[in-house]
Amino acid sequence: MAVDLPLPGAMESLDYAVPERLRPQVRLGTRVQVPVRARAVQGWVVAVHQGPPTRPLREVAVVLDSEPLLGPEELDLARWVAARYLAPLGQVLPLFLPPGQRPDRRRTVRERHLRAYRLAVSEEAARAALAELVRAPRQRQALEFLLEQESGPVPARELAARAGDGAARGLLERGLVEAVPLSLERNPYAGWRDPTPPPRLSPEQAQVLQEASRRLEGGGTILLHGVTGSGKTEVYLRLIETVLARGKQAILLVPEISLTPQAMRRFQGRFPGRVAMLHSGMSDGERYDQWWKVRRGEASVVVGARSAVFAPVRDLGLVVVDEEHASSYKQEETPRYHAREVAVERARRQGALCVLGSATPSLESFLAAEEGRLVRLQLRHRVDGRSLPRVRLVDLRQELKEGHQGLFSRALEQALASRLERDEQAILLLNRRGYQSFLLCRECGAVVECPHCQVTLTYHKVGHALRCHYCGTEQPVPERCPACGTGELSGLGLGTQQVEEELRRLFPAARVLRMDADTTTRKGAHDQILRRFEAGEGDVLVGTQMVAKGLDYPGVTLVGVIDADTSLRLPDFRGAELAFQLVTQVAGRSGRGVLPGEVVVQTYLPEHYSLQAAREHDYPSFFRRELVYRKRLGYPPLSHLLRLLVQAPAADAAEDEAGALARELKERRRGGAPYRVLGPAPAPLGRLKDLYRWHVLLVGPLEALLEAGRAVRERRPGRSCQVVEDMDPVSLL
Ligand SMILES: Nc1ncnc2c1ncn2[C@@H]1O[C@H](COP(=O)(O)OP(=O)(O)OP(=O)(O)O)[C@@H](O)[C@H]1O
Ligand SMILES: [Zn+2]
Numbered sequence: 001m002a003v004d005l006p007l008p009g010a011m012e013s014l015d016y017a018v019p020e021r022l023r024p025q026v027r028l029g030t031r032v033q034v035p036v037r038a039r040a041v042q043g044w045v046v047a048v049h050q051g052p053p054t055r056p057l058r059e060v061a062v063v064l065d066s067e068p069l070l071g072p073e074e075l076d077l078a079r080w081v082a083a084r085y086l087a088p089l090g091q092v093l094p095l096f097l098p099p100g101q102r103p104d105r106r107r108t109v110r111e112r113h114l115r116a117y118r119l120a121v122s123e124e125a126a127r128a129a130l131a132e133l134v135r136a137p138r139q140r141q142a143l144e145f146l147l148e149q150e151s152g153p154v155p156a157r158e159l160a161a162r163a164g165d166g167a168a169r170g171l172l173e174r175g176l177v178e179a180v181p182l183s184l185e186r187n188p189y190a191g192w193r194d195p196t197p198p199p200r201l202s203p204e205q206a207q208v209l210q211e212a213s214r215r216l217e218g219g220g221t222i223l224l225h226g227v228t229g230s231g232k233t234e235v236y237l238r239l240i241e242t243v244l245a246r247g248k249q250a251i252l253l254v255p256e257i258s259l260t261p262q263a264m265r266r267f268q269g270r271f272p273g274r275v276a277m278l279h280s281g282m283s284d285g286e287r288y289d290q291w292w293k294v295r296r297g298e299a300s301v302v303v304g305a306r307s308a309v310f311a312p313v314r315d316l317g318l319v320v321v322d323e324e325h326a327s328s329y330k331q332e333e334t335p336r337y338h339a340r341e342v343a344v345e346r347a348r349r350q351g352a353l354c355v356l357g358s359a360t361p362s363l364e365s366f367l368a369a370e371e372g373r374l375v376r377l378q379l380r381h382r383v384d385g386r387s388l389p390r391v392r393l394v395d396l397r398q399e400l401k402e403g404h405q406g407l408f409s410r411a412l413e414q415a416l417a418s419r420l421e422r423d424e425q426a427i428l429l430l431n432r433r434g435y436q437s438f439l440l441c442r443e444c445g446a447v448v449e450c451p452h453c454q455v456t457l458t459y460h461k462v463g464h465a466l467r468c469h470y471c472g473t474e475q476p477v478p479e480r481c482p483a484c485g486t487g488e489l490s491g492l493g494l495g496t497q498q499v500e501e502e503l504r505r506l507f508p509a510a511r512v513l514r515m516d517a518d519t520t521t522r523k524g525a526h527d528q529i530l531r532r533f534e535a536g537e538g539d540v541l542v543g544t545q546m547v548a549k550g551l552d553y554p555g556v557t558l559v560g561v562i563d564a565d566t567s568l569r570l571p572d573f574r575g576a577e578l579a580f581q582l583v584t585q586v587a588g589r590s591g592r593g594v595l596p597g598e599v600v601v602q603t604y605l606p607e608h609y610s611l612q613a614a615r616e617h618d619y620p621s622f623f624r625r626e627l628v629y630r631k632r633l634g635y636p637p638l639s640h641l642l643r644l645l646v647q648a649p650a651a652d653a654a655e656d657e658a659g660a661l662a663r664e665l666k667e668r669r670r671g672g673a674p675y676r677v678l679g680p681a682p683a684p685l686g687r688l689k690d691l692y693r694w695h696v697l698l699v700g701p702l703e704a705l706l707e708a709g710r711a712v713r714e715r716r717p718g719r720s721c722q723v724v725e726d727m728d729p730v731s732l733l
């Protein structure tokens with residue numbers, strides 16, 4: 001039995017005896033209440049053994065479900081997730097349940113029901129009965145109305161409004177109608193349709209579709225590598241159609257931020273009434289209704305963010321992971337699963353096809369394709385013969401040298417001016433990750449790096465020092481840039497607000513829309529800004545990473561990247577990958593209509609291979625360069641990485657604990673375990689929510705890391721310390 005409480009020793013399942021009277025009700029997947037020490041706790045039945053217990057056991061107190069919500073397949077996948085991500089099973093199981101049913105809470109969400117009536121007899125019998133109702137005109141009226149409603153039950157309220165309160169009761173007594181509960185679906189997108197008919201496939205799309213369809217029977221994994229605007233989504237939609245035609249169901253995962261109103265209209269329009277949506281922008285009640293719609297088999301397509309990979313689909317034929325490289329597929333709290341990996345595993349177990357789609361595949365997926373572990377299909381061209389936008393890298397060092405210190409380079413300013421003149425739209429992206437935490441040479445653009453880890457050193461105001469957040473190396477801030485020997489080092493930091501102000505100063509007539517964490521706090525604000533932009537109510541959209549993905553606005557002919565190198569300076573070995581993805585994806589928003597697009601990328605590092613490759617739209621060359629670097633340091637995707645994050649309310653407690661942990665792990669390594677230990681080091685976010693954070697990183701093969709992780713779990717951490725295990729983290733902050 002799995003119990004969802006972080007009790008020491010309760011990480012795995014606990015055993016209980018089943019009293020005689022509960023025996024028929026205790027089944028796999030039902031929830032029960034059991035005593036744990038002095039408390040009553042909820043848990044799931046994950047295994048049932050026959051025969052008398054071999055040792056004295058406490059008894060199950062109450063069985064909470066009449067029907068198990070989890071089947072054996074779900075339990076098996078949950079076990080896999082728990083093992084792969086070092087999470088307690090009790091915290092994995094809730095992922096498979098509708099929201100509001102977490103075991104530690106009472107059922108907080110309920111289905112909403114209306115009382116409703118429908119015919120209890122055949123249509124013919126009902127018509128015949130009409131004749132008998134001459135003396136009961138109200139009842140006759142009500143019955144006629146019900147006969148008109150071929151689609152089913154009518155809410156009692158509506159019937160009463162038409163035929164008076166007593167009519168339904170009369171019909172009920174005659175046995176002509178029956179009362180049914182009508183579940184009210186809370187679906188915020190119910191009325192949304194995109195009426196545009198499906199386009200004719202391009203020859204490339206048709207070929208990819210054919211290849212993929214052929215694999216629907218046998219299952220397996222496909223990487224669909226298609227440039228931006230190549231019509232990947234259309235391929236997914238056609239594949240889903242095929243799956244539905246065969247009586248099976250499909251799941252389509254999209255990153256949270258690309259669940260735009262535009263995308264949702266497109267899906268609802270293609271499969272009217274058959275789509276269930278699941279994402280975090282919906283209320284618990286809305287998600288609850290959508291979950292049950294899937295579970296009852298009323299929806300055969302699930303579109304959702306990360307957690308939709310666990311949707312209660314019975315006969316899975318296809319799982320699509322769109323923008324499979326997106327880091328939002330990784331959950332950043334326990335259980336720290338990666339939805340792309342779960343999708344591949346779930347499809348494998350259910351014999352379904354899994355399609356991973358992206359213009360900028362993760363190194364993990366691309367390597368798997370290179371090694372033949374999955375099938376790669378390609379879309380090399382944009383639809384309708386449109387060309388990829390021309391990308392220009394503007395060297396900000398040169399701009400500075402020539403006396404231009406503004407936010408916008410001359411090239412960007414001119415490009416903006418010409419768009420405004422021609423009434424075309426522009427998007428400006430400001431990447432704020434890693435904001436102001438590094439020091440940059442204003443002359444050569446270099447950033448100070450750790451000599452051991454090849455990651456950017458982070459600047460700490462306190463102590464005016466530079467620190468490596470992987471290995472812990474610390475050094476004073478140099479007087480001059482160590483790379484060129486002359487440049488001054490300074491922190492660089494900007495906000496979207498400043499970009500907006502600068503735009504207004506340079507182009508007072510321009511209509512500017514801004515989208516960032518500040519302007520999108522209200523529910524629906526994100527959609528609203530995009531809709532206004534789509535409707536042409538803005539000339540320039542200024543935003544953070546939020547504007548980089550998935551948007552499809554034909555009016556946009558210019559994309560400007562204010563600071564392409566922010567990711568390159570992150571204290572993260574994935575920095576170059578992030579920079580390549582960001583520039584390629586945001587560039588992909590330009591020139592999607594009939595007018596050709598242009599992209600201006602401002603950078604201090606124009607010679608960096610990730611930016612060079614993005615300019616040439618050349619993923620393979622980026623991949624080859626990046627892999628060499630990953631190989632040299634043994635980083636993923638060539639190995640795995642386990643992060644052990646130690647948190648404690650006192651700084652020295654966290655540091656000491658991380659030290660002890662690293663020592664033990666190094667000791668194990670001497671005993672033959674094949675991994676490297678990096679650290680201990682303070683985490684880049686050294687203090688969060690009043691907790692001090694240190695981490696130790698292990699790099700090596702998956703099995704060895706899992707074994708080390710399990711050993712860490714057995715270990716009793718120091719007083720008031722907590723150790724969080726994160727397998728293959730996407731962020732090391
Ligand atoms: N065969 C086609 N003929 C004409 N238009 C098409 C065709 N297929 C797709 N489109 C349209 O082209 C646009 C881009 O398609 P889509 O959004 O599927 O591209 P994508 O590959 O997912 O792009 P991205 O990776 O940039 O999000 C959409 O507006 C879509 O409706
Ligand atoms: Zn320099």
Ligand SMILES: [Zn+2]
Nearest residue numbers: 450453468471
């Ligand atoms: Zn280091």
